[in-house]
Amino acid sequence: MSVLQGINPNIRKMKQLEYGALASRANQIKEELRKGVRRHYKEVIDVSWGDSHRAGVKPLTFVRQVLAACVYPPLINSNNLPLDVRQRAQKQLGTCAGGSVGKGYACGISEFIKRRDGGIPSQPENIYISAGSQWSIGNILHVLVNSEASPKTGVLIPVPCHITTAVSITGLGAVTVPYYLSEEQAWALQVEELQRALESAKGVCNPVALYVINPGNPTGYVQSRKSVQEVIRFASEKGLFLLVDEVYQDSVYGENSEFVSYKRALSEMGPPFSGTVELASFHSVSKGFLGECGLRSGYVELVNLDPAVMNYIQTLFSKDSSSPVLGQIALDLMTDPPKPGDPSYPLYNQVGTLELYLLRTSQHYNLPGLSCPPIGGGFYAFVRLHLTPKSIQKSKELGLQPDTFYCMKLLEEGGVLTTPGSQSFSGPLGGAGTLPAGQPLINLNALKEKLKEL
Amino acid sequence: MSVLQGINPNIRKMKQLEYGALASRANQIKEELRKGVRRHYKEVIDVSWGDSHRAGVKPLTFVRQVLAACVYPPLINSNNLPLDVRQRAQKQLGTCAGGSVGKGYACGISEFIKRRDGGIPSQPENIYISAGSQWSIGNILHVLVNSEASPKTGVLIPVPCHITTAVSITGLGAVTVPYYLSEEQAWALQVEELQRALESAKGVCNPVALYVINPGNPTGYVQSRKSVQEVIRFASEKGLFLLVDEVYQDSVYGENSEFVSYKRALSEMGPPFSGTVELASFHSVSKGFLGECGLRSGYVELVNLDPAVMNYIQTLFSKDSSSPVLGQIALDLMTDPPKPGDPSYPLYNQVGTLELYLLRTSQHYNLPGLSCPPIGGGFYAFVRLHLTPKSIQKSKELGLQPDTFYCMKLLEEGGVLTTPGSQSFSGPLGGAGTLPAGQPLINLNALKEKLKEL
Ligand SMILES: Cc1ncc(COP(=O)(O)O)c(C=O)c1O
Ligand SMILES: Cc1ncc(COP(=O)(O)O)c(C=O)c1O
Numbered sequence: 001m002s003v004l005q006g007i008n009p010n011i012r013k014m015k016q017l018e019y020g021a022l023a024s025r026a027n028q029i030k031e032e033l034r035k036g037v038r039r040h041y042k043e044v045i046d047v048s049w050g051d052s053h054r055a056g057v058k059p060l061t062f063v064r065q066v067l068a069a070c071v072y073p074p075l076i077n078s079n080n081l082p083l084d085v086r087q088r089a090q091k092q093l094g095t096c097a098g099g100s101v102g103k104g105y106a107c108g109i110s111e112f113i114k115r116r117d118g119g120i121p122s123q124p125e126n127i128y129i130s131a132g133s134q135w136s137i138g139n140i141l142h143v144l145v146n147s148e149a150s151p152k153t154g155v156l157i158p159v160p161c162h163i164t165t166a167v168s169i170t171g172l173g174a175v176t177v178p179y180y181l182s183e184e185q186a187w188a189l190q191v192e193e194l195q196r197a198l199e200s201a202k203g204v205c206n207p208v209a210l211y212v213i214n215p216g217n218p219t220g221y222v223q224s225r226k227s228v229q230e231v232i233r234f235a236s237e238k239g240l241f242l243l244v245d246e247v248y249q250d251s252v253y254g255e256n257s258e259f260v261s262y263k264r265a266l267s268e269m270g271p272p273f274s275g276t277v278e279l280a281s282f283h284s285v286s287k288g289f290l291g292e293c294g295l296r297s298g299y300v301e302l303v304n305l306d307p308a309v310m311n312y313i314q315t316l317f318s319k320d321s322s323s324p325v326l327g328q329i330a331l332d333l334m335t336d337p338p339k340p341g342d343p344s345y346p347l348y349n350q351v352g353t354l355e356l357y358l359l360r361t362s363q364h365y366n367l368p369g370l371s372c373p374p375i376g377g378g379f380y381a382f383v384r385l386h387l388t389p390k391s392i393q394k395s396k397e398l399g400l401q402p403d404t405f406y407c408m409k410l411l412e413e414g415g416v417l418t419t420p421g422s423q424s425f426s427g428p429l430g431g432a433g434t435l436p437a438g439q440p441l442i443n444l445n446a447l448k449e450k451l452k453e454l
Numbered sequence: 455m456s457v458l459q460g461i462n463p464n465i466r467k468m469k470q471l472e473y474g475a476l477a478s479r480a481n482q483i484k485e486e487l488r489k490g491v492r493r494h495y496k497e498v499i500d501v502s503w504g505d506s507h508r509a510g511v512k513p514l515t516f517v518r519q520v521l522a523a524c525v526y527p528p529l530i531n532s533n534n535l536p537l538d539v540r541q542r543a544q545k546q547l548g549t550c551a552g553g554s555v556g557k558g559y560a561c562g563i564s565e566f567i568k569r570r571d572g573g574i575p576s577q578p579e580n581i582y583i584s585a586g587s588q589w590s591i592g593n594i595l596h597v598l599v600n601s602e603a604s605p606k607t608g609v610l611i612p613v614p615c616h617i618t619t620a621v622s623i624t625g626l627g628a629v630t631v632p633y634y635l636s637e638e639q640a641w642a643l644q645v646e647e648l649q650r651a652l653e654s655a656k657g658v659c660n661p662v663a664l665y666v667i668n669p670g671n672p673t674g675y676v677q678s679r680k681s682v683q684e685v686i687r688f689a690s691e692k693g694l695f696l697l698v699d700e701v702y703q704d705s706v707y708g709e710n711s712e713f714v715s716y717k718r719a720l721s722e723m724g725p726p727f728s729g730t731v732e733l734a735s736f737h738s739v740s741k742g743f744l745g746e747c748g749l750r751s752g753y754v755e756l757v758n759l760d761p762a763v764m765n766y767i768q769t770l771f772s773k774d775s776s777s778p779v780l781g782q783i784a785l786d787l788m789t790d791p792p793k794p795g796d797p798s799y800p801l802y803n804q805v806g807t808l809e810l811y812l813l814r815t816s817q818h819y820n821l822p823g824l825s826c827p828p829i830g831g832g833f834y835a836f837v838r839l840h841l842t843p844k845s846i847q848k849s850k851e852l853g854l855q856p857d858t859f860y861c862m863k864l865l866e867e868g869g870v871l872t873t874p875g876s877q878s879f880s881g882p883l884g885g886a887g888t889l890p891a892g893q894p895l896i897n898l899n900a901l902k903e904k905l906k907e908l
Contacts, residue, residue, distance in 0.1 A: 006603075007598070007766070008600045010601075010602075011596065011769075012766065064525050064526040067525045067526070068523075068526035071521045071522045131750060142465065142625070143462055146463060147601040147602060148601060164773050167769065171596070171770065171773070173601060173602065208460050294778065295778060295779070296779075309461060312465045312468065315465075315468050316625065319588070319618050319622060324748065324778040325749070325750075326749070327778060
């Protein structure tokens with residue numbers, strides 16, 4: 001018997017990611033440029049991933065210096081690195097068995113959360129570190145999804161959505177129940193829509209969890225405190241587990257936008273909510289000011305979970321042998337950064353510049369043929385393309401989604417590699433292709449300084 | 455509804471790992487030692503994990519220097535690092551978009567495999583990199599296990615076994631079908647026993663795959679070419695997918711022991727086997743001479759899989775956003791090490807010493823009260839403890855497995871933290887506790903030089 005016959009049916013349902021053609025064309029162009037072929041541009045700018053370093057943003061010096069000294073400890077004695085860097089590396093290695101970077105590193109994330117949430121306590125034993133928040137999300141879903149249940153387990157997800165979460169849900173044998181975000185309201189999340197989505201699931205699946213991304217990917221929408229409270233009340237009423245993806249919590253820059261964590265809002269709402277609503281909040285070194293995607297490290301904080309369930313989660317997270325140690329160190333640096341007076345503080349503190357680019361970017365896209373609601377936070381601009389009927393016709397002839405065709409032209413003529421917005425639509429209950437024709441969208445990681453030249 | 459009611463039933467079946475009590479006692483003792491409490495020993499030696507750095511083995515200088523320069527590129531211009539290190543770092547960064555370590559790194563593992571296998575070709579497109587081999591194993595199992603099937607999917611696993619794989623299998627909703635390795639034959643794998651195991655599954659589950667660890671963990675047994683061929687023939691006859699865990703392939707040191715990869719043996723067997731038997735081979739930077747557990751990086755090579763299945767596997771591996779970049783660089787250094795003439799070659803080449811310790815260790819354990827068959831390879835000595843009835847009685851009174859009790863004493867009196875061998879027995883069809891009373895075993899990571907003092 002070949003594997004194909006017996007294959008896990010949920011794996012078949014996973015949406016195949018389709019950046020492929022664009023990415024390989026970009027590689028060809030890069031190769032041509034290297035060989036001296038002339039184009040309007042000298043290099044390809046890749047803003048197709050949420051990886052700011054890949055797009056040319058420089059990593060933070062402090063972070064990289066500490067990591068280098070941890071990797072190769074003789075650097076701790078070198079005068080070329082600032083004193084606080086060397087002390088920090090020494091301290092990090094002190095917590096590692098054998099004096100070398102190894103498994104089992106633990107860090108003070110709970111202190112960071114407490115500061116963030118205005119003093120609301122956070123317990124280290126409710127925090128699990130893993131190789132990126134995407135992985136944590138998968139682990140928590142693994143606990144929530146009963147692949148043998150009938151009707152199937154359902155998870156409410158926003159549309160547009162960070163697509164890998166939707167893929168994970170399908171892969172585990174659950175059903176995605178879409179709730180649509182409203183472009184007219186700058187992609188705001190609306191409780192009536194959650195209600196509609198939940199009702200749409202009747203007879204199809206058994207929804208147990210609600211996935212929220214705040215600040216939004218790809219929308220850039222930042223929920224107000226009131227909006228967060230409404231969602232919590234809805235989850236409480238319907239007995240839904242809250243999966244809150246807060247990886248962009250440190251990238252909020254819109255006027256009047258403020259990040260309020262679900263944990264904080266929940267705690268401040270008091271009983272009965274504060275002691276009952278089950279919540280998982282995800283964060284990562286991939287985003288925020290660190291942008292260290294390649295290190296693969298994130299954490300999840302769990303609130304109000306049954307101790308028995310916490311035991312299973314412990315097993316799941318320890319089975320995978322710990323998360324990458326350098327990522328764990330970066331997590332520690334992110335949550336306990338240099339302080340005023342430290343030699344590295346002035347340089348570390350220059351991060352505000354990124355935010356300016358982002359703001360500017362959002363304005364840039366309100367050009368003829370493009371529109372984009374104001375962006376409150378996150379790493380993306382989700383831009384509507386007002387394509388001509390001719391261009392839509394052309395893309396159909398080529399068998400491409402209109403936005404993919406546009407992205408292809410942007411790459412060929414502008415040297416910028418982006419992700420088609422249609423990737424962010426997983427469609428009703430796991431299907432694909434709900435995007436109304438002629439309203440393609442484009443997802444731009446707006447972090448790149450060079451984008452100003454566009 | 456609380457999560458506990460709806461929880462994935464497979465998660466409940468996952469064996470809870472029980473190092474807990476021992477590890478936290480070890481932490482207490484370390485803390486006491488730090489505070490000046492006197493004991494027979496000055497430090498706790500932790501050989502309970504397969505993490506040699508944790509046990510005090512020094513990381514390879516070349517590897518750590520290249521990684522440091524990749525993390526913090528100004529080091530490339532520093533005269534303090536050898537020229538080949540700086541050149542290598544430069545080259546690695548050249549392959550990363552944005553000139554900084556980011557996602558999407560690819561490396562020449564296939565060349566390494568081809569060299570290893572005497573020229574048998576290996577295609578890069580059949581290789582997937584991930585955050586450690588444990589994760590790759592999980593991904594491939596995810597494809598193979600149909601959690602909705604009835605009867606359930608079965609996977610044959612060795613007993614004793616690297617326990618996390620068994621936990622992954624259960625967590626995905628499959629059933630573990632144990633085949634017992636024979637201590638009398640130095641833990642050799644025997645085809646008649648595979649046959650018996652397969653028959654035992656009748657009416658219980660539908661076995662689709664056979665998991666083999668070669669060189670063995672925790673047994674240290676290294677299969678001969680003939681033994682590998684027998685297993686391949688068995689898999690072919692029974693239509694089983696071969697999951698071969700070859701993470702210890704670079705740690706073979708027993709007299710007359712030789713590592714023969716399943717891929718090589720399969721290829722050399724010729725048709726019909728070479729074109730039909732489906733195989734996944736796992737390797738990792740955690741083991742071998744690198745021992746870089748904390749970087750989290752491994753790969754899987756797939757042989758004879760249907761292209762449609764390969765597509766699903768592609769989606770699964772890309773969903774998790776790539777593996778840690780520094781681990782990928784380490785994988786590249788492992789598979790393309792310094793060559794004679796390179797400045798770093800002489801130091802890099804001093805790795806043989808580890809093997810001597812291991813050999814010596816195996817002899818060490820043949821003391822009164824202990825016995826251990828000759829060890830062919832791997833990182834462990836799986837030692838039989840001939841405990842007295844009194845000691846077994848005592849452990850029962852304390853509600854501990856006899857070997858856990860022994861490990862506790864070894865920690866208290868000898869300052870050495872080990873893993874009880876009973877952890878490696880998952881028992882028939884996923885249950886626990888098949889270990890015959892009075893024959894406890896102990897699993898010792900034997901890498902630590904200091905063990906000679908024991
Ligand atoms: C909303 C959201 N969640 C999670 C992730 C993944 O983060 P990590 O790199 O921590 O796995 C991303 C990355 O793009 C994201 O946009
Ligand atoms: C047999 C075996 N396979 C896999 C692993 C895990 O390796 P990795 O660190 O690459 O996940 C180990 C680690 O101890 C092991 O012993």
